[in-house]
Amino acid sequence: MLPTNEQGLKCIYLCESLTNTYQPIYLVRLDERDGKLFILAGNDIQILISRNGYWEFLT
Template identity: 45%
Template sequence: MEPTNSQTQALYRLCYRLTNAIYPGWQYKSIELIRIDERTGNLYVLAGNNLEFEIKRTGGYEP
């Protein structure tokens, strides 16, 4: 299963924000894992300090 175009764009925005490229005052967060759930088609992102994000097929994401 492939991510949708909306998911790919949301993933890029999320990774950009997590890696401190947009907000220099924020602490850098490492990205540990990115995985697609074959059952739902949602992307899951695990980042430093136990941050978890789910990117839905529409491109919306939430912690």
């Protein structure tokens, strides 16, 4: 399974925003079970990007 175009663009945007604020990015992973992209960055920043490009912080 590959990420969608919307996921890819949103991932690049979010990764750029994180690094602009000097947050290290530790992990970017595509969950093949549900097709969502997961980003782990900074001090416990967790972001989930859905197939349609919408994203959310995980708590």
